Amino acid sequence: MATGRGSGDENADAKRRRRRTGTEIKESLRELSVQLSLLNHRISAHFELRDIDFDCLEIIRRHEPISPGALARRVGLHAATMTGVLDRLERGGWIDRERDPVDRRAVVLRARRERNPEVFRLYAGMNTSMDELMADYTVDQLEAIADFLHRTTAAGRDATDNLSAP
Amino acid sequence: MATGRGSGDENADAKRRRRRTGTEIKESLRELSVQLSLLNHRISAHFELRDIDFDCLEIIRRHEPISPGALARRVGLHAATMTGVLDRLERGGWIDRERDPVDRRAVVLRARRERNPEVFRLYAGMNTSMDELMADYTVDQLEAIADFLHRTTAAGRDATDNLSAP
DNA sequence: AACATCTGCTACGGTTTCCGTAGTATCTGA
DNA sequence: TCAGATACTACGGAAACCGTAGCAGATGTT
Incomplete structure (x- = not known):
């Protein structure tokens, strides 16, 4: 829920400001996306993983237990590629592969947490910077940002899913 | 410049709200990062490029003219890997490689714009969603978001650069 | 129940990418 | 002038990617 009153009643000047800021936000978002990908790349490389591996791990964390097939579909990877991703994650001790007791063809993935401190250490710099910069906003502003x-x-x-069909 | 008054004078309740929201923002940021990577993956695949290729193209766009070496250093890729990236981007008509007239060993990269409409079309869904969702915030909130x-x-x-040394 | 079909995952192998090394061209400094 | 540094690319072995096929197990039909 956004708490603002939106763009209902604004004068021409505010409307211009709104449009300019909107464009700026979209631009920044692309730049941020690239930058966070590069950070992810550095961290993945440190653990001898591919970029996509860490993304998959993140999704496993949030949606466990999840099957390799469901994960592959969500990420947009070929099932055979997912096998390689999971091999690396399992070899590194990031996940467990267990047989699904209900459907015995299937496998369920679970994230292991032992190595979280190692990851946390690499993210420490970013974490501190975020805490510092967030101190400059009001709580209301922070809540608007979280909502955004x-x-x-x-x-x-949605955009990603809609790109699958065509 | 953040316009908020920051965390100077808040009661215990507001402090708790602030901490909770801060954690939420950092969590969301990771989730957003993953999601935008997946979107980037789909779009890159559509053009028969690797994920990293589009990231490099974005950086070339913003910093042209830039040399392959400088780009490789910024992105954290091996110079030889960068050659492969640039081969794909050049073959696809995304960039031009020109000899640097000053330093004739060197190469300067420039982004071509002809294919921008194709990319824009794939981002159209995301673009529309962003416009819609941004309409729910005040201009002040939007400016705080852009700043953030x-x-x-x-x-x-900074975090990425600091991870290079160790 | 028996059978065909479908589904979930992984092994296999050809193609592509990655990246360490080396090579060429050029610049810089002594 | 020339030794060394620098910018990029070619080459080749190792690894990843992904289409196909194979196996195990689930599901549906008669």
């Missing part, structure tokens, strides 16, 4: 991030993520998910 | 995104990008860049 949630909704943008949902928009990204 | 800029500073978060800068934080990401």
